[in-house]
Amino acid sequence: MPIDAATALAAPPRTTDLAWEHKDVLLYHLGVGAGAHRPATDPDELRYTYEKDLQVLPSFVTVAGGGLAKAGAFSLPGLDINLAHVLHGGQRIELHRPVPPAGKAVLTSNLAALYDKGKAAVLVxxxxxxxxxxxxxxxxxxxxxxxxxxxxGERGESSRVTPPERVPEWEREVPVRHDQALLYRLSGDWNPLHADPDFAKLAGFDRPILHGLCSYGTALKAVVDMVLGGDASRVLTYSTRFAGIFFPGETLRVRVWDERTHLVITATSVERADAPVLADSVLTFV
Known part of the structure; x- marks a missing residue:
């Protein structure tokens, strides 16, 4: 059945309860590489890996209390979608205040936009x-x-962000562990594509790939540490487009350009000649 845009966009918001604890935050931080490349007891890493004075990396909100699966995008009326045709295209988060290391919240979700790209649909x-x-x-x-x-439906505006034609102000190479996907999936994304070699081959890959949201969090941590003095509470917004795959065991090259009002970020695979991983990425901060 084709998409019924009017029905899907008119569907009432859904609400669900979320709850998270310190251990959920700690596990998530380990899942995006915290503590892996400095001495584990380095004070700069303990801000992510020890409950004393624990801060929360803003990308944690994508997994908090069950993560984005709680949004229920694929069960909306008017949408009859084959999940085999679904890709996570992009992600944006906005922080209204720092996320507490433990808490409870109510999540309200709705279909904010539905775009017709001709050969594909894009749901927001x-x-x-x-x-x-x-x-x-x-x-x-x-x-x-x-x-x-x-x-x-409407095609929607382009959100492409071209990096400045100059050397980035900051650059870091982040080695990603071979078991990173196995660790990250414990935060709630159990897709076998990230663990099972046979399943990965059926999907067209020669081995399991890293979760896009793991790359998203790994890059954010690198930016917080390089640019924001390790203070995750300074992040206001962070958006990206998932531009390509990344394999556990590779090295993520994170480049950052300072555009005064915001940061422009790219992430690429060092081993695959800077193949794009994250693109059109923008971060605003205080």
Whole structure:
């Protein structure tokens, strides 16, 4: 059945309860490489890996309390989607205040936009979390669905971001562990594509690939440490497009350009001649 855009966009918001503890934050930080490349007890790493004075990397909100699966994008009325045709196209988070290391919140989700790209459809699922003190964060998850375009909807504006034609102000190579995907999946993304070699081959890869959101968090940690003095609470927004695959055991090259009002970020694979991993990435901060 083709997409019924009017029905999908008119669907009422859904709400669900979220809860997370210190150990969930610690596990997530380990899953994006915290503590792996300095001495484990380095004070700069203990901010991510020890409950004393623990800070929360903002990308944790993509897995908090069950993660983006709680948004329920694929069960909306008007959407009859073959999950084999689904790709995670992009991600944006906005922090309204620092995320506490432990907490409870209510997540409200709705389909914010639905674009017709001709041969594909793009869904933008918006999830807003709030606790007793007010709004915490907003996530926009961009879902690319092959073969579901042509329903007559708006095409949407381009969100491409071209890096400046100059040497980046910051650059770091981040080695990613061979078992990184196995560790990251414990935060809630159990897709066998990231663990099972046979499943990966069926999907067209010669071995399991890293979660896109793991690369997303790994790059964010590198930027926080390089540019923001290791203070994750300074992040206001962080957006990216998932531009290519990344394999555990490779090295992620993170480049950052200072554009005064924001940072432009790219992430590539060192071993595969700077093959794109994350593109169109922008971070704003205080």
């Amino acid at each position: 699922m918006r999830s807003e979390a709030a606790d007793a003190e007010g709004p915490l964060w907003t996530c926009d998850t961009e879902i690319f669905v092959r073969g579901e375009g042509g329903f007559g």
